[in-house]
Amino acid sequence: DTGVSQDPRHKITKRGQNVTFRCDPISEHNRLYWYRQTLGQGPEFLTYFQNEAQLEKSRLLSDRFSAERPKGSFSTLEIQRTEQGDSAMYLCASSPRDIATDTQYFGPGTRLTVL
Amino acid sequence: GQQLNQSPQSMFIQEGEDVSMNCTSSSIFNTWLWYKQDPGEGPVLLIALYKAGELTSNGRLTAQFGITRKDSFLNISASIPSDVGIYFCAGPPFRGDDKIIFGKGTRLHILP
Numbered sequence: 491d492t493g494v495s496q497d498p499r500h501k502i503t504k505r506g507q508n509v510t511f512r513c514d515p516i517s518e519h520n521r522l523y524w525y526r527q528t529l530g531q532g533p534e535f536l537t538y539f540q541n542e543a544q545l546e547k548s549r550l551l552s553d554r555f556s557a558e559r560p561k562g563s564f565s566t567l568e569i570q571r572t573e574q575g576d577s578a579m580y581l582c583a584s585s586p587r588d589i590a591t592d593t594q595y596f597g598p599g600t601r602l603t604v605l
Numbered sequence: 606g607q608q609l610n611q612s613p614q615s616m617f618i619q620e621g622e623d624v625s626m627n628c629t630s631s632s633i634f635n636t637w638l639w640y641k642q643d644p645g646e647g648p649v650l651l652i653a654l655y656k657a658g659e660l661t662s663n664g665r666l667t668a669q670f671g672i673t674r675k676d677s678f679l680n681i682s683a684s685i686p687s688d689v690g691i692y693f694c695a696g697p698p699f700r701g702d703d704k705i706i707f708g709k710g711t712r713l714h715i716l717p
Binding site: 531532583601 | 609645646647648650695704705706710
């Protein structure tokens with residue numbers, strides 16, 4: 491069990507560019523979550539998947555954000571036309587069962603800086 | 606929406622001291638979670654609490670689920686340098702909810 495992995499760990503981009511992050515959950519975990527964390531704050535929920543189905547999206551997830559989990563394994567989070575306010579740590583978590591708030595395992599995050 | 610308020614925001618202590626921090630909510634929570642986050646890493650679950658009044662330990666860490674269901678406490682005994690980090694309380698805002706909301710954290714510093 492290698493844990494949740496995220497790639498890249500750091501991303502610096504210019505305003506207006508598109509970026510894509512990848513999350514590989516723990517093997518056979520059917521739930522995958524995306525959170526965003528800004529400086530001095532706790533993580534905030536963005537969206538989650540059960541297998542390949544996206545079941546809930548936060549109001550924080552504007553139209554510029556899209557997440558996919560095409561085969562129910564890894565997931566990608568894309569941000570189009572990045573803005574400086576998108577600068578944050580993007581965290582991915584996975585869990586092995588349906589209602590599993592106590593067993594969400596977090597990855598190390600992708601830190602995005604928008605210049 | 607529901608919010609979790611953590612206090613203190615930061616603490617400066619000497620190695621070997623005990624630490625206490627708490628988390629309050631304006632509404633009832635049915636599960637309380639305590640996470641620790643090291644710099645540049647994701648949060649790691651320390652303790653999960655499921656019943657009012659429950660007291661649970663994990664090594665030198667002890668957490669309690671408040672009787673009112675609107676608060677929780679985390680204590681660390683005999684702090685060591687590796688305890689440095691940010692401690693978050695968290696929980697599902699509604700029973701059966703699949704997402705977690707987090708407090709803003711308590712940042713623990715240990716003075717040399």
